[in-house]
Amino acid sequence: MALLEIRDLRVGVEDREVIRGLDLNVNAGEVHAIMGPNGSGKSTLSHVIAGKPGYEITGGQILFRGENLLRMEPNERAAKGVFLAFQYPIEIPGVTTMNFLRAALNAQRKARDQQEFSTPEFLKRVRDVADSLNIPQDMLKRGVNVGFSGGEKKRNEILQMALFEPSLCILDEIDSGLDIDALRIVASGINALRSPKRAMIVITHYRRLLDHIEPEIVHVMSKGRVMKSGGKELALELEACGYAQFEDAA
Amino acid sequence: MKQVLPKADTERAIDSVFAAARGRMPGAGLVPQIRARAFEVYERTGLPHRGMEDWKYTDLRALIGEVLPLAPRPNAEALVRAKVSAEQVSADQAVKLVLVDGVFAPELSDLGRLENEVVVRSLREVLENSATEAIAGLVLSTTNDSAISLNAAMATDGLVITVADGNAVKRPIQIVHVATGLSVSTFTRSYLQLGKGAHAAIVESFVPAEGASGYQANDAIIALVGDEASLSHIRVAADASDAVNISSAIIAVGARAKLDLFSMTCSGSISRYQGFITLAGEGTKLSANGVNLIRDKLRADTTIVVDHAGPHCTSREKFRAVVDDCGRSVFQGRIVVRPAARKTDATLTTRALLLSDQAEADNKPELKILADDVTCGHGATSGALDDTLVFYLRARGLSEKDAQMLLIKAFFGESIEEITSEKLRDFVTAQAEHWLQAGR
Secondary structure, three states, X not given: OOOEEXXXXXXXXXXXXXXXXXXXXXXXXXXXXXXXXXXXXXXHHHHHHHOOOOOEEEXXXXXXXXXXXXXXXXXXXXXXXXXXXXXOOOOEEEEEHHHHHHHHHHHHHHHOOOOOOOHHHHHHHHHHHHHHOOOOHHHHHOEEOOOOOHHHHHHHHHHHHHHHOOOEEEEEOOOOOOOHHXXXXXXXXXXXXXXXXXXXXXXXXXXXXXHHOOOOEEEEEEOOEEEEEEOOHHHHHHHHHOOHHHHHHO | OOOOOOOOHHHHHHHHHHHHHHHHOOOOOOHXXXXXXXXXXXXXXXXXXXXXXXXXXXXHHHXXXXXXXXXXOOOHHHHHHHHHHXXXXXXXXXXXXEEEOOEEOHHHOOHHHOOOOEEEEEXXXXXXXXXXXXXXXXXXXXXXXXXXHHHHHHOXXXXXXXXXXXXXXXXXXXXXXXXXXXXXXXXXXXXXXXXXXXXEEEEEEEEEOOOOEOOEEEEEEEEEEOOOOEEEEEEEEEOOOOOEEEEEEEEEEOOOOEEEEEEEEEEOOEEEEEEEEEEOOOOOEEEEEEEEEEOOOOEEEEEEEEEEOOOOOEEEEEEEEEEOOOOEEEEEEEEEEOOOOOOOEEEEEEEEEEOOOOOEEEEEEEEEEOOOOOEEEEEEEEEOXXXXXXXXXXXXXXXXXXXXXXXXXXXXXXXXXXXXXHHHHHHHHHHHHHHHHHOO
16 A cells, blocks of 8 residues: 555545646555646645645545545654655744743654653753754754744744654645755755654755655656656756646646 | 713722721721722723724723622631632742732731741731831822722732842742632732842732622732842732633832733633832843633733833743633723933734634724834734644644644743743643643
């Protein structure tokens, strides 16, 4: 059974169909890249998998380990192992990163009938992960993402991904707003989390990211559908010829 | 010609309440005259109403249906109930001084734990035994606010707290106001004098005893903060949901002093907290903050007037309101910068979080600047919980309810975190979180 199975998905936003019959299968251990022009529905797809309100599912289904994901609340999806790294991580003044991480991790563990972490155990985990991502300790004491640079915000997303140990990671334009050094740190953080038990969907406009995170499978999305799938050479082809050929085909 | 508004029936009732209560008012010598003058001042305008700019959102003339008779002295049974409530709101390590139905109750208070650095007497004792004209005038002082004049005329008891020059009081002093009665009014007034270089923390709590209902509390605190002194004043009002609470603070602060004020209202049918702070000396730092937590049909009004009279003073005000159901929160913040107050640095922010479509928040920041070379700013916002924040937290595993609670806590926490003492911050946070849990 595929980890994630999307069948003929149709999604509307304010009476406009933005995903129009999308199919996608992702197996554990695989890294998939989804590329496509602006407005092709890439971000909508990531939001719908994570359960963001405001989208109308007009057809099709999303199965996660065979379970109907669309019936679950966003927090149930998180507890089941779905993680979305946001394109624009949100600032939450007044909630320290440390308190946020603990509340989130313990909520997920509770939902899975696991014991909550003890304080020393939790602190050690966070410190270890933070060190590996060059996140200074004092950043964890500040409000979530408040006053963080673009790179720091993205590293904070990867920190959460490492801490929550999800089985499906969706990275929505994780490269946007990053300079080359920040991109390297973020990419190596992501690569360290690649595992045979975990799948990743990397959404991006640019091939540049795929130099750092090598996907097994590349999909081209246009006008709400997957137009073509192939190996990583498809990304090179896209760079040479652009998205126009797929837009015409749609 | 200035039109004289006819008195409402309720105000005629207050006249008779004053007449009936006269026998219960402590005060020898000139005190009865001072009270009578205060009552005359009150009578000229009557109950505050919306025609007065400072009371336009809280029209007591319209809101208070009737003026209630003065609460009787608490009997033994009332004291037993009051004791339970007073203990429930005890701040960690604080020395409790309990006022029950407007009367000081030494048997419920921790007088034995008072430090040597502080002198505490009841207002009654001071007015009966040692009220020179100067002391009585100070203790019963008024402004042009008629609620304060009424308080001066009617105050039955309160606490007179003095800390001599250079003395530091370590433990917070907590004045607990407990109401035990049904449909009665109480008038209390306390006076605090902090000498030069002295330090103290005063906590005030307003709570009902079990069975108390429909009462009206009118309290005032007059404080003089000496040069280089430091005062924290934390107030938490959690009255019965059908009670009225009108509290006033008049605080004059000397030079190079530090004043931390915090007021939270989390229950009471109609609540008004008004603070009048004068920064009289130079180089003083004021931090004035507050939270209104409102649900059902309750309404809370917090009005703070900061008067920068001396130069080189700093004032910071951070106010937050969380309003649910049909609740209504009012925040008025006026900053006055007098001509002598050069290099004043004053900012005020007020934000309201509206949790229902019927919830209402009125924010009125106001600057009146009469000096040059000052830095002043204010900001006011109100809105609902941000859906994108809620979704971010849900996507990380928090239930919708937990995500909302975390964001609401963070919201009122922005103001509570300004309380410098960690213990008192925790004391206030616990009560704010209790309010939150109770409604969800």
